Amino acid sequence: MLSGEKSLLTHHRVVLLELGEVQVEFIGRFRELFKSKNTIIEVGSEISLLSLLKKLSEKAGFDVVSHFLGSSGEPMEEYSLIILNGKAVNLRRLSEYVVKPGDRVVLSPSVAGGG
Amino acid sequence: MKGYAGKYLTVDLTRGKTSIGRVEESMAINYIGGYGFGARTLYDMLPNPAQIDPLSPENVLIWWTGPLAGTISTAGNKYSVFAKSPLTGIFGFGISSGLFASELKSAGWDGIFFTGRSEKPSYLMIDDDNVELRDASHLWGRTTWETEEMIKEELGDESFTVASIGPAGEKMVRLANITNERNRQVGRCGLGAVMGSKNLKAVAVRGTKDVEVFDIEGLVRFIADLNERCQGPATEKYRIYGTPANILVHNKLGCLPSYNFQRGTFEYAEEVSGEMMLKTHVKKIIACAGCPIACDHVNQAREAYEGATSSVDYESLALLGPNCGIGNLDIITKAVEICDTLGVDTISAGNVIGWAMECYEKGILSKDETDGIDLRFGNGEALLEALKRLCLKEGKLGSLLAEGVRRASQIVGRGSEKFAMHCKGLEWAAYELRSLQTSTLGFAVSNRGADYLRSGSYQVDVKGQVDRLRLDRSRGKIVYDGENIYAIIDSLIICKFTRGIFKSVDEFAKLYTLVTGLSMTGDQIIKAGERIHNLARCFNVKCGISRKDDYPPPRAFEDPLPDDVVKGAVIKREEYDEALDGYYECRGWSRDGIPTKRKLLELGLNKEAEEVGVEA
Numbered sequence: 255m256l257s258g259e260k261s262l263l264t265h266h267r268v269v270l271l272e273l274g275e276v277q278v279e280f281i282g283r284f285r286e287l288f289k290s291k292n293t294i295i296e297v298g299s300e301i302s303l304l305s306l307l308k309k310l311s312e313k314a315g316f317d318v319v320s321h322f323l324g325s326s327g328e329p330m331e332e333y334s335l336i337i338l339n340g341k342a343v344n345l346r347r348l349s350e351y352v353v354k355p356g357d358r359v360v361l362s363p364s365v366a367g368g369g
Numbered sequence: 370m371k372g373y374a375g376k377y378l379t380v381d382l383t384r385g386k387t388s389i390g391r392v393e394e395s396m397a398i399n400y401i402g403g404y405g406f407g408a409r410t411l412y413d414m415l416p417n418p419a420q421i422d423p424l425s426p427e428n429v430l431i432w433w434t435g436p437l438a439g440t441i442s443t444a445g446n447k448y449s450v451f452a453k454s455p456l457t458g459i460f461g462f463g464i465s466s467g468l469f470a471s472e473l474k475s476a477g478w479d480g481i482f483f484t485g486r487s488e489k490p491s492y493l494m495i496d497d498d499n500v501e502l503r504d505a506s507h508l509w510g511r512t513t514w515e516t517e518e519m520i521k522e523e524l525g526d527e528s529f530t531v532a533s534i535g536p537a538g539e540k541m542v543r544l545a546n547i548t549n550e551r552n553r554q555v556g557r558c559g560l561g562a563v564m565g566s567k568n569l570k571a572v573a574v575r576g577t578k579d580v581e582v583f584d585i586e587g588l589v590r591f592i593a594d595l596n597e598r599c600q601g602p603a604t605e606k607y608r609i610y611g612t613p614a615n616i617l618v619h620n621k622l623g624c625l626p627s628y629n630f631q632r633g634t635f636e637y638a639e640e641v642s643g644e645m646m647l648k649t650h651v652k653k654i655i656a657c658a659g660c661p662i663a664c665d666h667v668n669q670a671r672e673a674y675e676g677a678t679s680s681v682d683y684e685s686l687a688l689l690g691p692n693c694g695i696g697n698l699d700i701i702t703k704a705v706e707i708c709d710t711l712g713v714d715t716i717s718a719g720n721v722i723g724w725a726m727e728c729y730e731k732g733i734l735s736k737d738e739t740d741g742i743d744l745r746f747g748n749g750e751a752l753l754e755a756l757k758r759l760c761l762k763e764g765k766l767g768s769l770l771a772e773g774v775r776r777a778s779q780i781v782g783r784g785s786e787k788f789a790m791h792c793k794g795l796e797w798a799a800y801e802l803r804s805l806q807t808s809t810l811g812f813a814v815s816n817r818g819a820d821y822l823r824s825g826s827y828q829v830d831v832k833g834q835v836d837r838l839r840l841d842r843s844r845g846k847i848v849y850d851g852e853n854i855y856a857i858i859d860s861l862i863i864c865k866f867t868r869g870i871f872k873s874v875d876e877f878a879k880l881y882t883l884v885t886g887l888s889m890t891g892d893q894i895i896k897a898g899e900r901i902h903n904l905a906r907c908f909n910v911k912c913g914i915s916r917k918d919d920y921p922p923p924r925a926f927e928d929p930l931p932d933d934v935v936k937g938a939v940i941k942r943e944e945y946d947e948a949l950d951g952y953y954e955c956r957g958w959s960r961d962g963i964p965t966k967r968k969l970l971e972l973g974l975n976k977e978a979e980e981v982g983v984e985a
C-alpha cells in the first residue's frame with residue numbers, strides 16, 4: 255500500500271482513500287436518500303462529526319443532521335444510528351465526536367429489535 | 370372490569386370435559402394479563418414442577434390473551450402460551466400475533482387451559498360459547514398451512530382463526546412451535562411439542578361478541594394519538610425494511626453472528642440484507658390486527674426454490690443465513706418455509722444446525738453421523754435437508770438435532786458443549802455475545818433462557834450509551850429496568866415494536882385504565898412488572914435454577930472475536946460476575962440468584978416467600 259493511503263474493506267472491495275478523506279457508507283433509508291452506498295468527503299484534517307454531517311448535507315441537498323437530532327436537539331435514537339470506526343455514536347453526545355482522515359463512518363437506521 | 374372477558378376455559382383432554390373459570394379483579398390488577406397471568410397460573414397449577422416431565426399428561430398448556438386483545442388498542446392483539454418447557458425444563462413461554470387473540474376475546478374467553486392427554490388426535494373448536502373437542506385424526510401428519518385450510522373448510526367459515534402444530538409438534542421435537550395464520554408463531558421453548566404430547570393438533574376460534582372497554586371516547590383519542598406516533602420516526606425501520614434491516618447494521622457493529630457464533634461479521638451480508646430483500650424478494654408486507662405499522666415482510670423465493678414463500682424476520686434470516694454460512698436469500702426463504710410448515714422455531718433450528726456444521730467441520734460429527742450429508746457451513750442443500758430431518762426426527766441427524774443444542778451437545782460430547790450456543794437450554798438468538806455485552810447479561814439472566822425479548826438490553830449497546838465490549842456493575846440496573854418494563858408490555862400484551870411510541874410507563878397505565886376501568890398508576894404497573902418477573906423466577910427456582918444457570922456459554926469467555934471492528938472482544942469472567950452481582954442486588958435476590966423473602970413479601974408474593982424465598 256502506498257504511504258498516505260488507507261485501505262477500507264467494504265463489500266469485497268478495497269477503497270483507497272486519498273490523504274484527508276473520509277468514507278461515509280449508507281445503510282437502509284440513507285441509501286435511498288443519497289442514492290448511493292457510499293461517498294467520500296474531503297475533510298482536510300480533523301473535524302467534528304457534526305461538521306461532517308453538515309458537509310454531507312451540502313453535498314446531498316438535504317438536512318442530514320435532522321435524521322439524528324430532533325428540532326430541539328433531542329437525540330433520535332429510535333430512528334437513526336451513526337457508526338464511527340465500528341463503534342456506535344452516542345447521539346446524546348453527538349457534538350463531542352471528532353472525525354479524522356481515514357476514519358470510517360456509517361449512517362444507518364437504528365437497530366430494529368424484539369417483536 | 371372491562372377489557373377482559375372475565376372467564377377462561379379449562380379443557381381436560383383425558384376426560385374430554387370442559388369447565389369455566391373466572392378471572393378475578395385482584396388477578397387482573399396484580400398480574401395484568403399475558404405473561405403475568407401465565408406466570409401466576411403456571412406456578413399454581415404445577416406446584417412441584419421439578420417432578421413434571423414436560424411431555425407427560427401431567428404438564429399443563431395455558432393460553433392467555435391480555436386486556437387489550439379485541440379492542441382498538443394499537444398493536445395489542447397478541448396471545449401467549451405457557452407450559453413447563455420440554456426444551457429448557459423451566460418456565461416455557463411464547464407470544465404470537467395476528468388475529469387469533471382478538472377472535473378468542475371476541476368469543477368471550479381470556480384464556481384456555483389444557484390438562485391431561487387426549488386419547489386420539491383432536492382439535493378444539495371455539496365458536497363463541499359453543500366449545501367442542503373434535504377428531505383430528507385426518508389432520509395428523511399435515512403441515513400447519515394445510516391444517517389451517519382443512520379446518521376452515523371443515524367448519525365452513527373462513528373467519529375461523531386457527532393455531533396449530535405441524536408434524537414436528539406431533540413428533541415432540543423439542544424445538545416445535547405453534548403457528549397461527551401461516552406466518553405467526555409462538556416460537557420458542559418447544560411449546561408445540563407439549564401440544565403434540567397432548568394429542569392436540571389445533572385450536573380454531575371464531576368470536577362474534579363485542580369487547581367492551583371502560584372509556585371508549587378517551588380510548589379513541591389516545592389510540593388516535595398512538596397511531597399517529599406509529600407513523601413517526603420511531604417505527605419507520607419496521608415499516609420499510611422490517612427487522613431484516615438489522616443485518617447490515619449488525620454487520621457494521623461486528624455483532625451479526627455467523628458460522629455458529631465464531632464470528633461477528635459475515636462476508637455476504639449485503640446479499641442477505643433487508644435492503645436486498647426488499648428489492649428482490651419481498652412479495653407483500655402485512656400487518657397484525659389493529660396495527661398501523663405493518664412490519665411483516667413476506668418473501669417469494671426464485672430460481673431453484675421458486676414457489677417457496679415465507680415471512681422472513683431478522684432472527685430467522687440471521688440464524689438460518691449467516692449463522693449457517695448461507696448468503697443466499699432463496700435458500701433462506703425456503704428454509705423458513707420448511708420451519709413454518711413443519712412447525713419448528715427458526716431461531717433454535719438455525720442455531721442447532723450451525724452447531725452441527727461446526728461439529729462436522731471440526732471432525733466431531735462424522736459423515737455417518739450426519740446420515741451422509743455434507744454438513745459444511747454455506748452448503749444450502751445440506752441446510753435444507755438437515756432441517757427437514759430435524760422437523761421429522763428422521764435418521765441419526767434428525768433425531769439428534771430435534772433434541773435442541775444443549776441435549777445434542779451433551780449426547781455428542783467431544784468438546785462440542787463448549788460451542789453449544791444456549792443458556793438454560795434455549796438457543797441463543799442473533800445477537801453476538803462478546804460484542805454486545807449488556808445484551809449478553811440480559812439474555813443469560815432471562816426467565817426463558819437465552820432470550821432477546823425479555824429486557825431489550827442490547828439497546829444501550831447498539832446506541833453507544835455504554836462500552837459494549839466490557840461489563841460493569843451498573844449493567845445490572847439496565848437489565849433490571851428493561852425486564853420490568855418488558856414484563857408489562859408482555860402482560861398487556863403490546864407488540865414490542867411499538868414500545869418507542871410510549872412516552873413513559875404512565876402511558877401504559879393510562880391505556881390499561883382506559884380499557885379496563887381499573888385504576889392504575891405508572892408506579893403500580895411497574896411494580897406489577899417486577900412482581901411478574903419474580904413469580905416466573907420462583908417457578909424456575911423450584912425447577913433448580915440458581916446463579917450457576919445465569920451464565921452465557923463458554924465461547925463468550927474463551928474465544929475472542931476475530932472480526933476487524935471488534936477484534937479480540939471477549940467477556941471477562943470477573944466483569945461478568947460483577948455485573949451479575951449488580952443485577953441480583955437491584956432485584957433484591959441473594960448472591961446465588963434466589964429471590965429473598967423480603968423482596969417477595971414486598972411484592973405481595975406471600976406464598977412464594979414461604980415456598981421459595983431465602984433470607985437476605
Ligand code: SF4
Pocket residue numbers: 369444445466467607655656657660661662663664665864865866867
Ligand atoms: S409491528 Fe409488526 S408484529 Fe407488531 S403488531 Fe404490527 S405488524 Fe404485528
